[in-house]
Ligand SMILES: Nc1ncnc2c1ncn2[C@@H]1O[C@H](COP(=O)(O)OP(=O)(O)OP(=O)(O)O)[C@@H](O)[C@H]1O
């Protein structure tokens with residue numbers, strides 16, 4: 247099977263190359279199209295795994311750029327259930343099959359796929375994106391998936407016009423009344439704390455700490471919290487190319503990586519390198535002080551705003567994790583040598599982010615002050631005390647003490 251790969255860039259949809267999959271193998275190859283290569287304005291869609299150049303490139307696993315616009319755990323569960331219930335006719339086999347099973351209209355980033363010049367981009371739209379007012383119905387269907395009581399119509403609904411997007415948690419694409427695209431992130435019935443409220447609180451605090459964050463709002467649906475995150479890979483109707491940190495580093499998704507490795511990638515492929523390095527270090531400090539243990543390499547993103555250069559996307563999927571829930575999570579290490587979360591360790595590597603000690607301490611102070619206000623901010627966001635209490639150990643802990651002691655010196 248062979249797919250034409252296109253990219254939306256500056257108002258035009260352009261053919262960039264062809265992706266081939268073998269009949270009985272998960273191996274793939276990609277080759278840039280000659281018309282793309284001959285255009286002086288062309289660029290690589292995945293600079294680490296697919297540098298610009300003629301001839302096919304082969305890989306035993308799907309190239310990161312394509313994985314980034316395909317489904318993750320949540321999407322795969324939906325697709326597999328849909329196959330079992332006869333909603334989808336064929337079970338996807340390779341990662342590529344999962345990618346092309348997703349809707350073109352809401353696909354993450356700017357890549358698009360079609361079988362031939364005459365065919366539509368896949369998957370062709372099955373209908374209209376669910377509007378925000380359908381959140382309650384979407385949430386009901388999502389709960390049914392967790393209870394394994396879902397019907398074919400639940401699956402059709404969740405697999406419909408906008409879903410599934412990446413990530414492990416239940417979610418749906420939704421259309422906002424003003425026409426913008428957003429991601430609605432639902433609670434799971436077995437959550438032990440209000441995850442949506444925690445995420446919105448963390449995004450708000452991160453913003454106060456000077457971090458550029460995805461636009462967000464907390465929507466209550468009955469007793470439950472839904473985090474609605476506005477898509478940053480769309481500007482009006484235009485699509486903005488997106489790559490995860492994992493892809494920019496050319497690392498498999500289960501590799502822990504390190505913040506210093508992301509800094510190396512910024513230095514190599516970045517746009518506004520000085521700013522992005524400082525911003526990444528600020529995000530590192532925030533993730534330490536707000537106990538964001540969900541900071542794996544797919545939760546760092548890059549957007550192509552200028553041809554061929556990748557700049558940090560707004561921060562997203564920031565989740566404060568209370569101490570008791572950390573056993574199952576593994577935080578992205580500060581550096582190759584420093585895997586234990588530590589403020590001292592972060593200060594030590596600040597020069598790799600282009601920061602002098604004084605600059606680093608000033609960022610530390612700003613972030614520390616913002617995180618310390620977590621209760622005040624949460625009250626402003628009208629979060630209930632019962633939703634907040636479980637988060638105490640995420641915001642008040644040894645690293646906060648370490649930061650304060652260092653700032654007092
Ligand atoms: N505001 C946004 N605009 C565009 N793409 C986004 C946005 N937020 C997240 N994404 C993309 O969607 C993916 C899934 O979103 P998110 O990480 O929030 O979900 P999750 O289920 O909580 O993920 P995880 O598996 O890390 O828990 C991200 O990895 C990223 O590629």
Ligand SMILES: [Mg+2]
Nearest residue numbers: 413544545563
């Ligand atoms: Mg995520």
